[in-house]
Amino acid sequence: MKKISYSVCGMCTVRCPIRVESDDEKITWIEGNPTLLGGALCARGLAGVALREDDQRPQTPLIRVGARGQGQWREASWEEALKYVAGKLDGIRRDYGPEAVTLSSRGGPWQALYKSFIHAFGSPNYTNHDAVCGRNTHHASLSLNGVGRTDFVYDIENAKHLVLFGRDMFSSLRIAENIKTIDMLEKGGRLTYIDVRQTRTGIKATRFFQVRPGTDYALALGIIHGVIKKGYYDQEFIAKYTSGFDELSAFIEQYTPAWTAKACDVKEKDIKAFIEEIGEDRPNVIFHPGWNLARYSDSFYASRALHILNVLMGNMEKKGGLLFSKGAGDCGVKGIRSIDISKPDIKRADGVGWKYPQFDKGPGILHLLYDAVRSGEPYPVKGWIAMRHDPLSCMPDPEAQKRLLDKLDLLVSIDTNYSEFGWYSDVILPESTYLERDNFIVQQKGLKPRLVRREQVMPPKYDTRASWEIFRDLARLLKLKDFIPFDTMEEFWQWQIEPTGHTLDEFDEKGFIDLVDEPVIFDPEKLDGKFKTPSGKIEFVSKKLTDCDLPSLKPYEAPVAPAAGTFRLIYGKTPLHTQGHTINNPLLIELMPVNCLWINTKVAQKLNISEGDIVDVFSADENYNASLPARVTDFIHPEAVYMTHGFGKDIPRQKRSLHSGASDQKLMSNGLTRWDKAGGCLSLCENFIRIEKSMRNNIKKIAI
Amino acid sequence: MNKYSLHLDSARCIACHGCEVHCKINKELPPGILLCELNTTPMFMCGGVPKSNFTFDTCRHCEEPLCVDVCPTGAMIKRKDGIVYIDSNTCIGCMACTRACPWEIPIKNLLTGKAVKCDLCYDRIDAGLKPACVSTCTTHALKLVRLEAE
CATH class of the missing domain: 3.40.228.10 (Dimethylsulfoxide Reductase, domain 2)
Structure with a gap:
């Protein structure tokens, strides 16, 4: 039977509002919410139909049987896998205290769930991806305006x-x-x-x-x-x-x-x-x-x-100009209820709030957590749950990260796809795709604050579960009181929306609920x-x-020039992929199967590199190298070379994209050591690499 | 006289390639087949800014389509509104249409063994909707325009 649903896209972290058509078998049509976007949706969002059908994603819980990273797994039931994880977490809590467990996510509107889970467990160590994303901008805004970067809407x-x-x-x-x-x-x-x-x-x-x-x-x-x-x-x-x-x-x-x-x-x-x-x-x-x-x-x-x-x-x-983002309170209306379990009164392992008073406590600073892993100070870190988060793909120098991860007793990946962190983990708990799971109602701030929710469009194709179900069941096994006292999402939604005076039926009309009729401007x-x-x-x-002994008006210092024969590595995004997690999507890899190396025309001439030639790229310590095609152009500065982030993955079960292109983060040797002391972010464009025209371009090719 | 045409406003287009993907999804096409193609010109300097233009290519729905005349089974049909489409029930996959077409537009779908090409999503047009590629265009750059005789 044909069904129409409104939901929230999950192909990237923008999370655009979508309208989805499906029949009993599959999803037949996805478009942007007609009221809010006039149907507009990008290639990545459209390719969500292929994500549900993709059999190259984890289809059942997996428990590692070989060495970490070796890729030897056994399939487990949910009951067994959750008991296994809960048992390990319980052991760490007993031997080292609950603060020895950290939970990381990408961030976003549903992080209250993950944060509340780890707080309920007794650990203050919730962290997210923002130290390689928006923390500098956020902290800069706080230091100047007293409000964060997301407190403004750009008109x-x-x-x-x-x-x-x-x-x-x-x-x-x-x-x-x-x-x-x-x-x-x-x-x-x-x-x-x-x-x-x-x-x-x-x-x-x-x-x-x-x-x-x-x-x-x-x-x-x-x-x-x-x-x-x-x-x-x-x-x-x-x-x-x-x-x-x-x-x-x-x-x-x-x-x-x-x-x-x-x-x-x-x-x-x-x-x-x-x-x-x-x-x-x-x-x-x-x-x-x-x-x-x-x-x-x-x-x-x-x-x-x-x-x-x-x-x-x-x-x-x-x-x-810049308009303040308004919440329910600013508009004189009542907002929704949300899950919020406060942080235990224990020092954060990453030093944020005590060793580093300049940083906003929120999600802390992930790369500083690695300092605690390395030193055991202020206390050991022994367990890590990565909630749809892949630190090995989105942070520099994954080999250095793996050496630190080896000090941990438990690595758990909860993810829809195989990630590089997941592949190195002890347990993979497969999350249903965003089209197969419900999630909380979210109150979005803006000129007209509104409520949106992610609604399950189709039942899970494989033996996967929604993240809220995974955390609910783990919490029950760990006997964490008061964490999600609901059995179904329907009950949860009712509890959330009740104070607003709105009803859930209103979502069916156009896919969202406006809390006010007109934009609110101060x-x-x-x-x-x-x-x-x-x-x-x-x-x-x-x-x-x-x-904090930091200057507000810091005198400029010129960047170092690359040493002879090396280039500054610049990375960026493409409209066709979402960082690392869509490169195995059949609809997207068909259009963009590999990344290229942008190189300035004059520099390329000196290195005898022409457009389309294969070039080899080498990390500064020469421990990583990869090959990719050259894109020769006048329109890149001669000191820099550029590649799109997300390629060069090493996950054999992602068969379509295995080893395709080069990985920028693997080229960033010692990249965990360079960071901005005032903003907290890693400095991802302070890596220099060597490049050569590849031997693979030789004219004579013998096929045997 | 054709009633419809697809028009890409290059100034609005950002080359996200959503049109190509949505076409494939709507027509359930296997890998290797695109019925429309978004292309980017090499960058050129214009007023001190490196610029590119974008073009959108698909079946032209010719006024006098050679593919229709050459089709041995009458599977290639031109409608009154000018849309040229393939009746997949009668197509035998001989691909005479491709050889007749100056742009070699029809492609063989190896899953079905039949020819496929852009049909302007006439089923959607007949239902009062827009073609798939137009419906979801990220910046509303691609439009279905109605052609009018002078």
């Missing part, structure tokens, strides 16, 4: 000018944002794009700066210089809502357009012309403060400078109390940073 649709520093938005694909950006450009808006190479996003730009790698902060400082010298800032806003403007003005004195042009390898006249443009377009100018700015050791300061530029534009709570003249810094002002000089 791109009404902007006159959007400025993107390496934010390749048409590859990462947040569909609602993409449509708004294209609409803005169609209306004659400007887009300035800054990167070390040209991207899908940059080709839509009205102005493009191809900068020397690692100089984003220099360019942002140069722009601040121009804006202040030319007086292109909102003096009233600065006087009313900020502190430290004099210190900022004195600090940027040295970063003249001429200096900036030289530091960034761009033309002085272009910087000046750009400053005139934003002078014309303000306050409807948005400087995107970055998303995955886990790139350089000064990325926190680069992002902070971009946040500062938004403040100078005076764009807050104005059309075409009066831009009355923003007092919105900035949660110690002073209540936007702090150009942050008291919190000063208290």
Whole structure:
């Protein structure tokens, strides 16, 4: 029988709202929510139909029988696998205390479930992926504005000018944002794009700066210089809502357009012309403060400078600027109930909150957890549950990580797909695909806060379970009281929605529930109390940073140039894959089976590399190498080479994509040691690699 | 005179390739077959910015389609509204259509042994819907346009 469902996409972490058609056998059609997206959905979202049918994903719980990573598994029933995991967790809790177990996830709207589980178990060590993603930007926003990066909505649709520093938005694909950006450009808006190479996003730009790698902060400082010298800032806003403007003005004195042009390898006249443009377009100018700015050791300061530029534009709570994201309380309505078990009063293993007071406690900093694994201080870490999270694919130097993981007694992977962490684990608990599982109601903040939920479209094809069922049953085996006191998701939803006065039936109408009818905008003249810094002002000089002995206005230091014969490795995204977890999808691998190495034309000529040649790439310690085709182009800085992240996987049961292309994170030897002390993120673009034209290009090929 | 055409607004397109994937899903095509193709031109400098254009290629639904005349079983049919489609019940997979087509558009589906090509999702058009590729286009760049005689 034909069925129509509304749900939330799970092919990437944007989680677009979707409408799904299915019959008794399979899913027949997926599209973006018609009301919210007009049906729009990207290739990855559409390819969700192939995920459910994919037989190259774990189909039943698996328990390791050989050595870790060897790939020898035995199938187990859910009863056995859950008892096995609960028994091991119980043993660790008895021998080392509950804090010896950590749980990591990608983050996202459902992390309250995972966090509550590990808190209920007695451990403070919930962590997530953000230390290789948005932590620098988040911390930069907190230090300046007193609120996090997700507390703002960017009103791109009404902007006159959007400025993107390496934010390749048409590859990462947040569909609602993409449509708004294209609409803005169609209306004659400007887009300035800054990167070390040209991207899908940059080709839509009205102005493009191809900068020397690692100089984003220099360019942002140069722009601040121009804006202040030319007086292109909102003096009233600065006087009313900020502190430290004099210190900022004195600090940027040295970063003249001429200096900036030289530091960034761009033309002085272009910087000046750009400053005139934003002078014309303000306050409807948005400087995107970055998303995955886990790139350089000064990325926190680069992002902070971009946040500062938004403040100078005076764009807050104005059309075409940065708007505060509103919750139910801001709109005078009641929100939903949600699961929330508070963190036990034990020091975090990663040092966040006590050794590193500069960082927001939330999910901590994952790579600092490895310090605790290595040293056993402040206490041993013995168990790790990775909830749809693959640290070996999304963090540098997986071999170094494996040596540390060997100190743990239990590694559990809960995932829809085989991951590299899963392949190295002791137990794989297969999660149903996002089309086969329910999940909590989520309250999304925004100008019009709304409720969305993920609803099961089809029953699981294999012997897999929803994450909430897995945690519910583990909690029962471990006798964790009060964790999900419900048997079905229906009961849970009822409990969640009850205080709002809405009913679950309303989801069937268009797939979401608006908590208010009209967008809520604050009066831009009355923003007092919105900035949660110690002073209540936007702090150009942050008291919190000063208290942690960190500068607020850090003098620029030029990045090191690559040693002769080496290149700075830059990674990025593609619209066709979601990092590492879709490269085995049959519909997507058909269109993009391998990544390429972007290399500057002049550099390629010297190395005798032509477009399409196979090149070999080597990590700095020469312990990893791989081959991939060359993409020779003028539009990448000669110091850099680029590849799309997510390839070069080594999971034999993912047969379609095994060993396809090169892995950027495997090329990052010692990459766990380079990080941003103020923002917390790893510096993923501070790795240098060697490249050679491959012997495999030889003309004579003998086939025997 | 043809009533419909597919038009790609290159300025709106971001080359996400969703159109190609959705076409395949809707027509349940095996690996190796694409009925439409999104292509990107090499980058060129324009006003100081490296740019690319995008093109969308699929069956042209010719005014006088050679594939229709050459089909030995009458499986290739041109409708009154100009849409050229294959009646898979009568197609014998001889692929004379491909040889007749100047662009070699029809492809053999090895799963069914029959020819396949873009039919503008006429079943969807007849139901008042848009073709699969247009329905889900990420930035609403691909459009089904109605052609009108002057």
